Amino acid sequence: MSFRTHTVTEYVEDVSPGSGALPPRAWYASSDAPSLSLNGIWRFRPSPTADAEDDSFAAQGYDAADWAQLPVPGHWVLQGHGSPIYTNHLYPFPVDPPRVPTENPTGDHLRVFDLPEDWPDLAEGGAVLRFDGVESCARVWLNGADLGTFKGSRLPHEFAVGPLLKPAGNVLAVRVHQWSAGSYLEDQDQWWLPGIFRDVTLLHRPAGAALDFFVHASYDHRAGTGTLRVDSDVDGRITVSELGIDIATGESATVPVEPWSAETPRLYEGTLATAGERVPLRIGFRTVELSDGLIEVNGTPVLFKGVNRHEWHPEKGRALDLATMREDVLLMKRHNINAVRTSHYPPHPAFLDLCDEYGLWVIDECDLETHGFTEQGWRDNPVDDDRWTPALLDRASRMVERDKNHPSVVVWSLGNEAGTGRGLTAMAEWIKGRDSSRLLHYEGDPTCRDTDMYSRMYADHAEVERIGRALDGGGLKRRRLPFILCEYAHAMGNGPGGLADYQRLFETYDRLQGAFVWEWIDHGIAHPELGFAYGGDFGEELHDGNFVCDGLLFPDRRPSPGLVEYKKVIEPVGIAGDCGESTVRITNKQDFAGLSALAFSWAYEVDGEPVDSGDLPVPALAPGESAEVKLPAPPAGAPTGEARWTVRAALAADTPWAPGDHVVAWGQVPVSRRRVPSVAATARPVPGDGVISLGPGTFDARTGALTAVGDVPVSALRLDVWRATTDNDDGAPWQPDQRYGLLWRKLGLHRMRHRLDAVETGEHTLTVRTRVAPAARGLGLLTEYRWLSDGDRLRLTVSTVPEGDWTVPLPRLGIRFALSAADGVRWFGGGPGEAYPDTKAASAIGRWRSTVDELQTPYVRPQENGARGDVRWAELGGLRVEGDPAFWLTARRWTTEQLDAATHRSDLVPGPASGSGSAAAVWVNLDHGQHGIGSQSCGPGPLPRYRLRVEPAEFSFVFSTVADPGSG
Ligand code: IPT
Numbered sequence: 001m002s003f004r005t006h007t008v009t010e011y012v013e014d015v016s017p018g019s020g021a022l023p024p025r026a027w028y029a030s031s032d033a034p035s036l037s038l039n040g041i042w043r044f045r046p047s048p049t050a051d052a053e054d055d056s057f058a059a060q061g062y063d064a065a066d067w068a069q070l071p072v073p074g075h076w077v078l079q080g081h082g083s084p085i086y087t088n089h090l091y092p093f094p095v096d097p098p099r100v101p102t103e104n105p106t107g108d109h110l111r112v113f114d115l116p117e118d119w120p121d122l123a124e125g126g127a128v129l130r131f132d133g134v135e136s137c138a139r140v141w142l143n144g145a146d147l148g149t150f151k152g153s154r155l156p157h158e159f160a161v162g163p164l165l166k167p168a169g170n171v172l173a174v175r176v177h178q179w180s181a182g183s184y185l186e187d188q189d190q191w192w193l194p195g196i197f198r199d200v201t202l203l204h205r206p207a208g209a210a211l212d213f214f215v216h217a218s219y220d221h222r223a224g225t226g227t228l229r230v231d232s233d234v235d236g237r238i239t240v241s242e243l244g245i246d247i248a249t250g251e252s253a254t255v256p257v258e259p260w261s262a263e264t265p266r267l268y269e270g271t272l273a274t275a276g277e278r279v280p281l282r283i284g285f286r287t288v289e290l291s292d293g294l295i296e297v298n299g300t301p302v303l304f305k306g307v308n309r310h311e312w313h314p315e316k317g318r319a320l321d322l323a324t325m326r327e328d329v330l331l332m333k334r335h336n337i338n339a340v341r342t343s344h345y346p347p348h349p350a351f352l353d354l355c356d357e358y359g360l361w362v363i364d365e366c367d368l369e370t371h372g373f374t375e376q377g378w379r380d381n382p383v384d385d386d387r388w389t390p391a392l393l394d395r396a397s398r399m400v401e402r403d404k405n406h407p408s409v410v411v412w413s414l415g416n417e418a419g420t421g422r423g424l425t426a427m428a429e430w431i432k433g434r435d436s437s438r439l440l441h442y443e444g445d446p447t448c449r450d451t452d453m454y455s456r457m458y459a460d461h462a463e464v465e466r467i468g469r470a471l472d473g474g475g476l477k478r479r480r481l482p483f484i485l486c487e488y489a490h491a492m493g494n495g496p497g498g499l500a501d502y503q504r505l506f507e508t509y510d511r512l513q514g515a516f517v518w519e520w521i522d523h524g525i526a527h528p529e530l531g532f533a534y535g536g537d538f539g540e541e542l543h544d545g546n547f548v549c550d551g552l553l554f555p556d557r558r559p560s561p562g563l564v565e566y567k568k569v570i571e572p573v574g575i576a577g578d579c580g581e582s583t584v585r586i587t588n589k590q591d592f593a594g595l596s597a598l599a600f601s602w603a604y605e606v607d608g609e610p611v612d613s614g615d616l617p618v619p620a621l622a623p624g625e626s627a628e629v630k631l632p633a634p635p636a637g638a639p640t641g642e643a644r645w646t647v648r649a650a651l652a653a654d655t656p657w658a659p660g661d662h663v664v665a666w667g668q669v670p671v672s673r674r675r676v677p678s679v680a681a682t683a684r685p686v687p688g689d690g691v692i693s694l695g696p697g698t699f700d701a702r703t704g705a706l707t708a709v710g711d712v713p714v715s716a717l718r719l720d721v722w723r724a725t726t727d728n729d730d731g732a733p734w735q736p737d738q739r740y741g742l743l744w745r746k747l748g749l750h751r752m753r754h755r756l757d758a759v760e761t762g763e764h765t766l767t768v769r770t771r772v773a774p775a776a777r778g779l780g781l782l783t784e785y786r787w788l789s790d791g792d793r794l795r796l797t798v799s800t801v802p803e804g805d806w807t808v809p810l811p812r813l814g815i816r817f818a819l820s821a822a823d824g825v826r827w828f829g830g831g832p833g834e835a836y837p838d839t840k841a842a843s844a845i846g847r848w849r850s851t852v853d854e855l856q857t858p859y860v861r862p863q864e865n866g867a868r869g870d871v872r873w874a875e876l877g878g879l880r881v882e883g884d885p886a887f888w889l890t891a892r893r894w895t896t897e898q899l900d901a902a903t904h905r906s907d908l909v910p911g912p913a914s915g916s917g918s919a920a921a922v923w924v925n926l927d928h929g930q931h932g933i934g935s936q937s938c939g940p941g942p943l944p945r946y947r948l949r950v951e952p953a954e955f956s957f958v959f960s961t962v963a964d965p966g967s968g
Helices: 181-185 322-334 349-358 371-376 386-403 422-434 461-468 499-508 561-569 740-747 896-901
Strands: 035-037 040-049 068-072 085-087 103-113 126-131 137-142 145-151 157-160 170-177 190-192 200-205 213-220 225-232 236-240 245-248 252-256 268-274 278-283 288-291 294-297 304-308 339-341 361-365 409-413 439-441 454-457 483-488 512-517 525-527 531-533 573-576 583-588 598-606 609-615 626-630 643-651 663-670 691-694 697-700 706-709 712-720 752-761 766-774 780-789 794-803 812-819 824-831 844-851 868-876 879-892 922-930 953-961
Touching: 068 103, 126 137, 137 157, 145 157, 181 386, 213 278, 225 236, 225 268, 236 278, 245 252, 278 349, 294 409, 304 361, 304 483, 322 349, 339 512, 349 361, 349 386, 386 409, 386 422, 422 439, 461 483, 461 499, 461 512, 499 512, 499 561, 573 643, 573 663, 583 643, 643 844, 663 844, 691 780, 697 780, 706 953, 712 752, 712 766, 766 794, 794 812, 812 879, 812 953, 824 879, 868 922, 922 953
Parallel strands: 304 339, 304 512, 339 361, 361 409, 409 439, 454 483, 483 512
Antiparallel strands: 035 200, 040 068, 040 103, 085 190, 103 170, 126 157, 126 200, 137 145, 137 170, 213 225, 225 252, 236 245, 236 268, 268 278, 288 294, 525 531, 573 583, 583 626, 598 609, 598 643, 643 663, 691 697, 697 706, 706 712, 712 812, 752 766, 766 780, 780 794, 794 953, 812 922, 824 844, 824 868, 868 879, 879 922, 879 953
16 A cells, blocks of 8 residues: 655645745836835744744744744844855756755744735725745745745745735745745755845735736837836826826827937836836837847947856845845946846846836846756756746736836846747747837757847857857848857856857957856855855855855956956946057947047156146037047156046036046056166175075075065065966866866876986076976976076076977966065056956056955855055065066965965965965965966866967066065
């Protein structure tokens, strides 16, 4: 005999979206109908399975005094109950849809509330209880009445509760299950975080209240007019006083308007007045079309300079407050970003209000991903199984109905990484039928059956260029579509590299309409011991490590160098010129706006020091236009040296997103080239007691090792080729290309041995010959250090000649040494931030100062970081170094080996240099070359021109002593 236990929790594993909820509708805040936020401290009882407890807690009078207290919104696993799990695409439970594990963490939530004194008479109208987001499945009771169940974590669900309400002592009970059939549809690459993580609100619905309405506000760019029509479930009037509009719902009015765009987010305040309430409208007039194979808004093709935004806060997970959402929008605007893909679910609705207001193009993506089915060749994929289609349609409609009145939303996306199937087509058809005014996106179907654009992820530069030239394959339908990269430039750890090279392609080929960096923010979790935690730090049996930290922002929203680079690469104004020219080429790279919001200025700098500056008059340029703008005559009496113009475009006045001097774009035009340092070989090597002196240099007579420059002790100076591999060096397991991080380590480049062949003194030189090579291999680098001096300065020339069969590039090529102390750092060269060969667009040539600590970029998983490029000279720890040619400068309080071994920031502790006997030491790398960064943690590696090829090389540094600049 066999039996199956039938429990009251069957809804958990039911493929249906739930039961009892109201049909979806637009999300809005009434002007006059009151609402009551039920956010706050709730009572909470966790249990290990869906049915461990009975549901008697939902009854009135239940005593929950011994339950825990829990802030709502939140995720209980970040609030002291259980722990989070991170997987990229693997389901953290057996794949047997729609079944979920018996171990199904379940949280009973209880909240007792009174209605405010001024709450309308309960007999008048009704009330709706709204949940804006609950992961992943909930059952709801009010005052003991079973309201229903729902799934669809990042979508709103409303229940009619009017007749159930009492003036006081209302008992709201919510049972939330971590796993449900819905989890199969929510396999996004992120932490699994159960809980009521968005607002819970009680909304009064007066008699005659508005229900659902759809604002249609189009723009005719030929006529310069906007047409407004608001379709409403409940009849009423629409007024827009600024436009003199006063029409009935369902009627349309056409009037001259200023259109809405991400660059010019013009909103008109309006009102929908029904018999029972007034609803504020924010209307943006714009028309989105596919025209001649291009995405056009208001008759103009647009270029997306986008990011993929997951909702993230290092303490609160996906429970974001308004201030955090605003911070995201402000940071995007200040970094020239004009588009957001809401990967991979509709965001908190307030975020879209901000996008309307500040101006961002939005691809609103449905809460759908079934990526884990790829592990079984997509067998049983819910999007190709009709039983799941109602759930898919429910998700599509909840997104579209909620967000349809946002001008910022220009594209609907079906979801992410869900393979292909009839369910997706059903969603697409439903969306098109409901809203023909927007375009449709889905990346997972290469035939583009249901979509208005060809979209890809992580395609390399060469393929993107082929697509730009329409030389890609694909069916006829796809060939005629515009192209976007919905994900590219994987911003994991140090990187992404190659952004400028992509942007050049996007700006060259019309068909390429832009791209969205993966991704906006690292999902690190604030952790008392580790700094920020990532996958595996909570003992997960299955996890994907720090693949969850791949954003342009650190978890605490500090911009990483990748964001600074992106800002430069996507500048709305191009500023460029060739060495020695008297003009600078200014290009308006915007799609809609002129340059009137910007003020241009010039600065004339010699050896990085500003000599003079002034305003630069720039003619009005329409989008796409450029002009050669005359620069002033170089200031009379300027010192000689390496001169350049720096031209900046700053906001002419305060905007809602940045103050009036915020620099949006800049460019440098060299005037004269740098003179490289020359040192006359006049000093002679002088042997002493176990030492050799040469000018200010002191060397160990036996080993030839430098021990001091003047009175500055220097130790362990030698050739260095190793860097603590970046996430992009290491690459991802599925990468078809060479993963150099692994190959380098296999070769042993992290454990090079230095064989001393000779220490030779000549009349004016000290020469040390070595061979640098890893154990077990026949290859190596013959390395010669040649020293000379003019008595004050000491010049080192390093030459390397590769021997043997090198099949990989080098991580870096330069020297490293230790100083017993250093704090402040000054340099003339690229700055102020980090740069590598394919991430140095944002590095401006100038005079910079910093400290050793501030030179570090705190990647969540420590790795190579902090190099400054094109350095002519640098001063630190009492030493001055000039490069011939310019070099890469890195200084840190730990060795590369320590950095390489660290897994979290907290592993990095300043340590003494071996044998230095001093408490703290600073390790300095002066590099002739660095290997590029690329994006291979998910995408392509560095372009061939950024690889550090193994070939004979020679480079010099001139050392002298200088007053220590102290602490910056
Ligand atoms: C792609 C996903 O769409 C995204 O969610 C994220 O996981 C990203 O990769 C990597 O961080 S999936 C693609 C690599 C197959």
